[in-house]
Amino acid sequence: MAYTWRRLSKDPLALVGMATIAAISIAALSAPLIAPFDPREQFFDGLTLEGAPLPPGEPFFLGTDLLGRDLFSRLLYGARTSLVIGVVANGAAVTVGTLLGIIAGYVQGWVGAAIMRFTDLMMAFPALLLAIALAAIFTPSLWIVAMVIALVNWVQIARVIYTETTALAAREYIEAARALGAAWPRILFLHILPHLVPTILVWATLGIATTVLLEATLSFLGIGVQPPTPSWGGIIFESQSYFLTAPWLVFFPGIAIMVMALAFNLVGDALRDALDPTQRGR
Amino acid sequence: MLRYLARRLAASALILIGVSVITFGLTFLIPADPVRMIAGRSASPQAVENIRHQLGLDKPIPVQYLNYVTKLAQGDLGRSYVQKTEVSRLIEARLPATLLLMAGAIFFEILIGLPAGILAATRRGRLLDRGVMIFSFAGVSTPQFVVGLLLLYVFANLLGWFPLSGFGTLGHLVLPALTLGLAGGGWYSRMMRSSMIEVLRHDYIRTARAKGLSGPKVVLVHGLRNAILPVIAMIGLDIGIFMSGAVVVESVFGWPGIGQLAWLAIQRIDIPIIMGVTLVAAVAIVIGNLLADLTAPLIDPRIRLR
Numbered sequence: 001m002a003y004t005w006r007r008l009s010k011d012p013l014a015l016v017g018m019a020t021i022a023a024i025s026i027a028a029l030s031a032p033l034i035a036p037f038d039p040r041e042q043f044f045d046g047l048t049l050e051g052a053p054l055p056p057g058e059p060f061f062l063g064t065d066l067l068g069r070d071l072f073s074r075l076l077y078g079a080r081t082s083l084v085i086g087v088v089a090n091g092a093a094v095t096v097g098t099l100l101g102i103i104a105g106y107v108q109g110w111v112g113a114a115i116m117r118f119t120d121l122m123m124a125f126p127a128l129l130l131a132i133a134l135a136a137i138f139t140p141s142l143w144i145v146a147m148v149i150a151l152v153n154w155v156q157i158a159r160v161i162y163t164e165t166t167a168l169a170a171r172e173y174i175e176a177a178r179a180l181g182a183a184w185p186r187i188l189f190l191h192i193l194p195h196l197v198p199t200i201l202v203w204a205t206l207g208i209a210t211t212v213l214l215e216a217t218l219s220f221l222g223i224g225v226q227p228p229t230p231s232w233g234g235i236i237f238e239s240q241s242y243f244l245t246a247p248w249l250v251f252f253p254g255i256a257i258m259v260m261a262l263a264f265n266l267v268g269d270a271l272r273d274a275l276d277p278t279q280r281g282r
Numbered sequence: 283m284l285r286y287l288a289r290r291l292a293a294s295a296l297i298l299i300g301v302s303v304i305t306f307g308l309t310f311l312i313p314a315d316p317v318r319m320i321a322g323r324s325a326s327p328q329a330v331e332n333i334r335h336q337l338g339l340d341k342p343i344p345v346q347y348l349n350y351v352t353k354l355a356q357g358d359l360g361r362s363y364v365q366k367t368e369v370s371r372l373i374e375a376r377l378p379a380t381l382l383l384m385a386g387a388i389f390f391e392i393l394i395g396l397p398a399g400i401l402a403a404t405r406r407g408r409l410l411d412r413g414v415m416i417f418s419f420a421g422v423s424t425p426q427f428v429v430g431l432l433l434l435y436v437f438a439n440l441l442g443w444f445p446l447s448g449f450g451t452l453g454h455l456v457l458p459a460l461t462l463g464l465a466g467g468g469w470y471s472r473m474m475r476s477s478m479i480e481v482l483r484h485d486y487i488r489t490a491r492a493k494g495l496s497g498p499k500v501v502l503v504h505g506l507r508n509a510i511l512p513v514i515a516m517i518g519l520d521i522g523i524f525m526s527g528a529v530v531v532e533s534v535f536g537w538p539g540i541g542q543l544a545w546l547a548i549q550r551i552d553i554p555i556i557m558g559v560t561l562v563a564a565v566a567i568v569i570g571n572l573l574a575d576l577t578a579p580l581i582d583p584r585i586r587l588r
Binding site (some may be wrong): 013025117118119121123125126128129130132134135213216217220221234236240244247250251254257258261265266269 | 292293296297298300301308311312394415416418419420422423424426427428431432435439522523525530533544545548549551556559560563564567568571
């Protein structure tokens, strides 16, 4: 652990990523304290005389949206939506994927085969289309969007965990545990799961980036988290038709989505290198 | 080889049957009654029952599924609820646009990804390598609609080099293809870089250098041949992804492809189209995966398929 941390803290990209994640999380948590305005208030002086949104300036730091609401405050609150969905949806995907992968890898037999054929099937299924169709069918709330994302994102984790579990299950210490009469839940959770923690950690970090992007895409299509809850993809969706005259309404939320996904990707990738035993000493 | 092919084809068929079950199951998740949608609001209860009977929707679910699969086997994907046209016709009409976009996207992916990956691999750890890595991370971390809108703003609105949206000329193709190509190019460059680094470690590369070949020649002639394998596999996977995954880009640029068809159908809950596009995309994904595996031994004869 200390070793991993040391490697991670020597990687400048990982440090930048972690600092960014920390900054976004703090900003999201303390949004009510930092936000200069109420994100839902439509300001009378938030529009030009012709009724167009205001460009960045005073007092609206990043400008206003089509309804005269403060864009900066909406972005701060939007960070909460992205983070909550990122953590919840990805947490669910990682949990389901890990459980199915570990069971399929250890139990083998027809149970394992059935689970793995099902993941094959899900791999062949156009994931984005499935997510869009599901989100459009159900009236999307924050939790439904999270569940839809989890439903399409657990597959890859399950496959990775499966491969690692089959390798671990063939090791002698597992055989020894079995010979000593340990029950399978004990073997799975006490002897196998701890060895999978690095892999789970890497995929959980990278998965948040994927989740944030998918949530933004669903919101951009108008089938993500519904207004008035601010979400970054949603802000772009609302102002899409005005973006040639009010490009800041697309650029700032777009940059926010990119920065957040980039931060999690950088940390996840650095974590993978740092936790990889074959990379030690290099 | 033939045996391998037969086994893979059988597995693919099973997967497609599974996909057809899931898409069929989607129908029952939809809260709206399709018969009411076809009949319209003012239809009499008798008319509604007639249409239900005509469509076979009054039969037990397993029978409905069998009917659906039998028709599928004959290439019949059903009729659109809204447009009343055959789904296979609608998909066929939009296939050329999607294939064109796919070709353009893969062109940009290779144009961006290969040189970037090779340069990064040969200058490992230096500034250029870092730059390429950051670019590729940014590419995969930016949602396609943001890239698309940005390109539109700069190259269509400010500079006026390309049309804002639509379809028809080569100019229309550039921005949507570049949007897909930038993200994919990021993946390609990372794949190319790690694969090239791996290959350049081998002894035969050292031999080539020792006999006096120039640096670029060693990398491009001896290295690339082996290093390009995983990248080619990625092209196969891309074929599958682009068949359905271009929904967002097609909607940003008003590109009349299959993705746009699917998105319009989803908004109108036009189930037969959604099912049809999903199936076609799944077939493309399965074929793409198969192609990716089959091309491997053509490039590297050491690989045997079993």
